[in-house]
Amino acid sequence: MEAVVKKGLLENFMQTHQNSIRSLFQRKKKSSTNEEDSLVDSPGPIPQLSVIANSVVARCSKILKVSTAELQHRFDIELPETVKQLLTYTRNFVEFCSYQALNMVSRNPDYLSDPEFRRLMYDMMLAWEAPCVETEPENKESPSYINEELEDEDGSSLFHFSSTNLAVQVDDKKTIGPEAFARIAPACPVVADVIIVHNLFDALTSSSSHRLHFLIFDKYLRSLDKVVKVAKNALGLSISNLQLDEGEITLDVDGAVPTQPVLQHVGMSAWPGRLTLTNYALYFGSLGMGSYDKAVRYDLATDLKQVIKPELTGPLGARLFDKAVMYNSSSVEEPVYFEFPEFKGNSRRDYWLDICLEILRAHRFIRKNNFNKIQQSEVLARAVLGIFRYRAIREAFHTCSSQYKTLLAFNLAESLPKGDIILETLSSRLALLSVGGAQHDMTESLHTKQKLKLSPVAILTLGQLGFNSQKESNLGAGVEVVGDICVGETNLLEIAVKKSISDTGRVEAAQATVNQVKVEGIDTNLAVMKELLFHHIAIARHIEHFASWEDPFKSTMFLMLTTLVILRGWIRYVLASISVFLAVCMLWSRLFNRGKPLEPIRIILPPNKNAVEQLLTLQEAISKFEALIQDGNIILLKIRALLFAALPPATDKVALLLVLMAAVFVFVPPRYIILLVYLEAFTRELPYRKESSDKLLRRAREWWFRIPAAPVQLIKNEEKRKKKR
Structure with missing residues (x-):
């Protein structure tokens, strides 16, 4: 008691x-902070927001140095009523605060290195998923750490707020989904791009059931920061054999480590060296006596009909190893191969193939749309940021993207279904971009600015990271960045990407069925094809049976029917009837077989053959194919001999026959010509015609055999292939 x-x-x-x-x-607190901080600290939490959303809004207000009430007032007056509906108000308000805070924070050149920034950005995604009290999880876990421990002694952290103002940090057990990531991550352009944000999320969550943990997100941003710093340091390095133009950024270098060389194959020669990729070209410097020779430049920007593709290489020109990238253009005499030796797989080659194609396709996109200087720089900056993200994922998680899961925007647009629509939409958005597009009247609302103009967000992002050139050094001075995403709305680029991704799912599902039915072995594939063409083969056999006149009554009835069709001109109706019949059959199957799986075709496998028998079968097939090519060449050479009168009597007969055929084509209606050809071919096996037909064919073959073939002279290629240094 x-x-x-x-x-x-x-x-x-x-x-x-x-x-x-x-x-x-x-x-x-006030004694250690300025008057503005005390203004920010004064208001309490917003009742409609969840705890995590209040925490994010409070920290955003501290970054922006305005009170939460002022932020809410700006949101109410600057954005239209469509984004302030009752059901979406809290979520859109979280987006509004997050976008403005990220815009402010990204002006710090070293923001990726700050763990508090990474924590805040992840909190923004959590707040987006649970913006209001109704969406907040019932089981509230304790915070993973107390924010006062991470604050400076003066309590001036921009990313954490006082515990008395509802600072809630990330719980290690909490995760975020793809929609939250897709809405928040592109607000910081170095972290994600609208085009590849869904693929980036898939890459980060490939082993976590499609939910993103903070540890994975933090590891990705730390790796991205490392990649950016390495690329930034490469700008200041003095490389004796590499002379870069103004505006060129070194994206990656390979071959500098002796245990991982890069071999350049030109003709029969191969030489180790160092391969460098910039946003304009490839450079290869051969390794000489302890140093690198002057690098050879392979242009990717100019229209030189460049071709970059995977290729096989090996010693002395042998095609053994699938570990090379082939570069060819009108500026080189012969293709150049860059080999990336490794013991397992070909991930190095695939990575370099992807990033080289990204730069090449970015320049093609620029030339296709005739962009001005600022638009060209924006496109290249997007490609550069994409390669930085790809490097970060590869180095942090040791994964390479597949065809439809690539993290490079222009490569993805080339591989996705309707990817051209994505590029067209991007082009239309870049058309809103100009040098003045980054400058706006500060009295205009944020929503109005996003509707009218776009800022060169990729250029500004590179400049904020330390990659600004002299031409663009003053571009971002005093600029409020207006990017691809708009509060509470889905722009046309996001819509185009979502449509293309939905089509990709169907394509991948169809491709999976294709991979399942692929079989090995010539005999097995022939058996499958024979079964698939069974009905067509049966129809062809029936027609052949009629043409053989083994049953005169059936053959006569068939001949009379087909002759009537040809004379009446009913062939077009027959073809139309066949098309309608097939359409009716398909609709019938769709109606009555809805939801039922397609029954598999039963194939009787041929007898098994050992490896030697399979090689013999393959050799026989190749020999038959070679014989067909030889017969085709002989026919072409004999026709050439007839055209140039190598045998004058035969040429005279052929010329006279061609004149008669021309007269027939002019004066005889086509249906009668078709009827005559058909009757001649169909009645060839009649008893009273068989002997004369065989004799006529024999004379025609004998005449053909007497025609000589035109001569052919084979010349060996004796050009000397010099090694390019």
Whole structure:
């Protein structure tokens, strides 16, 4: 009883002196902060927001140096009523605060290195998923850490707020989904791009059930920061054999480590060296006596009909190893192969193939749309940021993207179904971009600015990271970045990407069925094809049976029917009837077989053959194919001999026959010509015609055999292939 009384007295004391204690701590806080911080600290939480959303809004207000009430007032007056509906108000308000705060924070050149920034950005995604009290999870876990431990001594952290103002940090057990990531991550252009944001999320969550953990997100941003710093340091390095033009950025270098060389194959020669990719060209410097020779430049920007593709290489020109990238253009005499040796797989080759194609396709996109200087720089900056992200994922998680899961925007647009629509939409958005597009009247609302103009967000991002050139050094001065995403709305580029991704799912599902039915072996594939063409083969056999006149009555009836069809001109109706019949059969199957799986075709496998028998079968097939090519060449050479009168009597006969055929084509209606050809072919096996037909065919073959073939002279290629240094 005494304990209860003491507890009650203690509670009454705390309630009575709560304001005094709070004011005491607030005075201590104000004494160490400026007047603006005290203005930010003054308002309490917004009742409609969840705890995590209030935490994010409070930290955003501290970054922007305005109160949460002022932020809410700006949101209410600057954005249209369509994004302030009751059901979406809190989520759109979180987006509004997050986008403005990220825009402010990204002006710090080293923001990726700050763990508090990474924590805040992840909190923004959590707040987007649970923006209001109704969406907040019931089981609230304790915070993973107390924010005061990470604050500076003066309490001036931009990313964490005082615990008295509802600072809630990330719980290690909490995860985010793809929609939250797709809405928040592209607000920081170095982190994600609208085109590849879904593929980036898939790459980060490939082993976590499609939910993103903070540790994975933090590891990705730390790796991205490392990649950016390495590329930035490469700008200041003095490489004796590499002379870069203004605006060129070194994206990656390979071959500098002796254990991982890059071999350049030109003709029969191969030489180790160092391969460098910039946003304009490839450079290869051969390794000489302890140093690198002057690098050879392979242009990717100019229209030189460049071709970059995977290729096989090996010693002395042998095609053995699938570990090379082939570069060919009108500026080189012969293709150049860059080999990336490794013991397992070909991930190095695939990575370099992807990033080289990304730069090449970015320049093709520029030339196709005739962009101006600022638009060209924006396109290249998007490609550069994409390669940085790809490098970060590869180095952090040791994964390479597949065809439809690539992290490079222009490569993805080339491989996705309707990817051309994505590029067209991007081109139309870049058309809103100009040098003045980054400057706006500060009295205009954010929504109006996003509707009218776009900022060169990729250029500004590179400049903020330390990659600005002299021409663009002053471009981002005093600029409020207006990017691809708009609060509460889905722009046309996002819509085009979503449509293309939905089509990709169907393509991948269809491709999976194709991979399942692929079989090995010539005999097995022939058996499958024979079964698939069974009905067509049966129809052909019936027609052949009629043409053989083994059953005169059936053959006569078939001949009379087909002759009537040809004379009446009913062939077009027959073809139309066949098309309608097939359409009716397909609709019938769709109606009555809805939801039923397609029954598999039963194939009787041929007898198994060992490896030697399979090689013999393959050799026989190749020999038959070679014989067909030889016969085709002989026919072409004999026709050439007839055209140039190598045998004058035969040429005279052929010329006279061609004149008669021309007269027939002019004066005889086509249906009668078709009828005559058909009757001649169909009645060839009649008893009273068979002997004369065989004799005529024999004479025609004998005449053909007497025609000589035109001569052919084979010349060996004796050009000397010099090694390019």
